[in-house]
Amino acid sequence: MGTLTLETVRPEVGVRAAKTSPIIVATDGRDQSDEALVAGGLLVGDGREG
Amino acid sequence: MVTVLKPMPIVSPEAQLPVSPDVEAARRADAKRVVREQLERVWSVPFNADIELYDGDPATTIARVAHESNASMIVSGLGRHRVIDRLFGDETALRLIRVAAVPVLAVGANFTAAPQRIVVAIDFSETSLRAARLALELAAPGATIYLAHVAPRDATLYDWNGWGSSYKQDAGEALQRMRDQLRIPRDMIAQRVQLQGDPATELLAFAASVNADLIATGSHGHGFVARMLIGSVTTRILRCSTCSVLTVPHAAAMTHLRTTVEPPVVKRLDRPEWTMLLDDFTRRNVGRRGVLEVDDPEIGAQAQEHDYPFMGVTYDRHDGRVELMLGELGDVQRHLTRSIGSVSGIDVLANERGRDIALRVSHGAGQTVLTFS
Numbered sequence: 322m323g324t325l326t327l328e329t330v331r332p333e334v335g336v337r338a339a340k341t342s343p344i345i346v347a348t349d350g351r352d353q354s355d356e357a358l359v360a361g362g363l364l365v366g367d368g369r370e371g
Numbered sequence: 372m373v374t375v376l377k378p379m380p381i382v383s384p385e386a387q388l389p390v391s392p393d394v395e396a397a398r399r400a401d402a403k404r405v406v407r408e409q410l411e412r413v414w415s416v417p418f419n420a421d422i423e424l425y426d427g428d429p430a431t432t433i434a435r436v437a438h439e440s441n442a443s444m445i446v447s448g449l450g451r452h453r454v455i456d457r458l459f460g461d462e463t464a465l466r467l468i469r470v471a472a473v474p475v476l477a478v479g480a481n482f483t484a485a486p487q488r489i490v491v492a493i494d495f496s497e498t499s500l501r502a503a504r505l506a507l508e509l510a511a512p513g514a515t516i517y518l519a520h521v522a523p524r525d526a527t528l529y530d531w532n533g534w535g536s537s538y539k540q541d542a543g544e545a546l547q548r549m550r551d552q553l554r555i556p557r558d559m560i561a562q563r564v565q566l567q568g569d570p571a572t573e574l575l576a577f578a579a580s581v582n583a584d585l586i587a588t589g590s591h592g593h594g595f596v597a598r599m600l601i602g603s604v605t606t607r608i609l610r611c612s613t614c615s616v617l618t619v620p621h622a623a624a625m626t627h628l629r630t631t632v633e634p635p636v637v638k639r640l641d642r643p644e645w646t647m648l649l650d651d652f653t654r655r656n657v658g659r660r661g662v663l664e665v666d667d668p669e670i671g672a673q674a675q676e677h678d679y680p681f682m683g684v685t686y687d688r689h690d691g692r693v694e695l696m697l698g699e700l701g702d703v704q705r706h707l708t709r710s711i712g713s714v715s716g717i718d719v720l721a722n723e724r725g726r727d728i729a730l731r732v733s734h735g736a737g738q739t740v741l742t743f744s
Binding site: 330331332333334335336337338341342343344345346347348349350351352353354355356357358359360361362363364 | 402405406408409410412413414429433436437440441442443444445446447448449450463467476478479480481482483484485487505507508509510511512514556558559615
């Protein structure tokens, strides 16, 4: 099972996510949903960690 | 982070023994462990995230959780396009888009960075404008956004307004207006693209030609239209695209979860009574404003007219055609007639109070739907 290498290119704006309006990342734990986890972490806008 | 445990499969009728609490607890713990390991594998670092485990059908459960938590977006894998997935209805991403009340980003393989080249399918609806806006939020700095409109293969068939300008010129101006509404960041490039033919085929081919990493589209999906008419374009894009697909539902669908909506009543009209029943339909609905949508795979056409008052619908039993008329009463310059041949079926959709919601006319492999606002 390989490890994905993350680039640092995040969106210029990013999707707004908050406790009151989260982004839901759906995963079944298998590698077919790895990309969803990557995207979920990359695309969040306000309040994201670098 | 949401993961959903499907109900444990039953091997045989004789084996329908209750699952012991220990087995169930172990199963749940194992599911959480797998997701935690996935997080560490993907992020290469220990990841502190809430993992919530739900039981049930994945698509409807995820849609429900998103709705209840007022989520701004669902992110899922795109899936592997396996034939077996289709045969057994296990296309979770596709089913998710059909039931979700929020935008869904189905992420393709090799997604490692924010998208640099985005194709937005523009049909000039409010939904496609919202899809474009959300796509801009996802775009990488310096990204190129292609605002792509697909005209019907024979656009002149749909040049209904008769206002003297060509479809191409109208569409070009509408694309420019939409571009102006988007307030695109200065470092991004927005290109207007006009294509012609079957929408899904043309959008997929164009996306491949520019090596797009995201296709954004409105799903149109709201109850009747989602299930019975559209979906064909979105479904094909989702099944055939190798890049990520962002799907934004119709604004009306954003207010409620489709899985909990009272099912509308669909009434198939008997052919011998078409003339009389369509006259009744006209009397009940004349003057109401609506959206006319055409989906005809045979000629690759998809056209829409928005916010036109409904003037009437008739069936001529001699030539077997249905005539659907929209426009401002008393204004001959602003009305259109869609004449439909080879009609194979007519359905009327009504809500639980009996009020008409939509009219569908099936013809050949396509259909024309009038949906009231």
